[in-house]
Amino acid sequence: MPTRNASAVWEGGLRSGNGRFEGESGKIAAPYSFGSRFGNAGGTNPEELVAAAEAACYSMALAGALEGAGKPATRVETRAACTVEKVGDSFEITSMKLVVRASVPGIDAAAFQKAAEATKVGCPVSKALKGIRVFELDAALV
Numbered sequence: 001m002p003t004r005n006a007s008a009v010w011e012g013g014l015r016s017g018n019g020r021f022e023g024e025s026g027k028i029a030a031p032y033s034f035g036s037r038f039g040n041a042g043g044t045n046p047e048e049l050v051a052a053a054e055a056a057c058y059s060m061a062l063a064g065a066l067e068g069a070g071k072p073a074t075r076v077e078t079r080a081a082c083t084v085e086k087v088g089d090s091f092e093i094t095s096m097k098l099v100v101r102a103s104v105p106g107i108d109a110a111a112f113q114k115a116a117e118a119t120k121v122g123c124p125v126s127k128a129l130k131g132i133r134v135f136e137l138d139a140a141l142v
Contacts, residue, residue: 021049038084038091047093051082054125058098061123065115071107076100095134101142112141 006028010019015034022029028049035041055078066073081097098120104112116139120126129135 021046045084047082047084050093050129051080051096054078054082054096054098054123054129055080057123057125058100058119062100062102062116062119065119065122066102066104066107066112069111069115071104071111073102073104076102093129093132095136096129096132097134097136098138100137100139102139103142107141109141113139 005024006021008019008021011017018031018033020029020031030044032043032045033041036043037045037047058080059076059078062078063073063076066076077100079099081095081099082093083095083097084091085094087094100116102112102116116137120135120137121130126135
């Protein structure tokens with residue numbers, strides 16, 4: 001299995017400095033700052049990348065689980081919200097919330113919920129994020 005790589009450079013102090021990250025594919029690259037991470041300044045931040053990774057992994061893993069159960073999805077859309085907060089003297093990711101809407105012909109709601117919950121703990125990115133205190137899932141068929 002491949003190893004994926006990314007890099008980041010930060011220049012200057014925490015509040016006045018700025019950084020840039022880039023994935024090896026060149027498809028993701030952007031500047032970030034204290035303001036874009038902990039405030040409302042424009043730009044991206046690591047938590048946005050974590051949310052994107054979780055949403056992408058979850059959608060793909062749920063589609064795989066449903067297909068494996070003989071109920072292939074025609075569409076799985078996942079929105080992920082990753083929250084970073086100050087806890088004590090440091091910052092931490094305190095919550096991840098997934099909102100999943102899927103079109104799965106021929107599946108009943110209970111079977112879908114079971115697959116959705118199993119994917120929440122079973123997809124590779126979810127496993128990597130298991131230390132997050134609050135991990136919510138709102139999954140529904142459309």
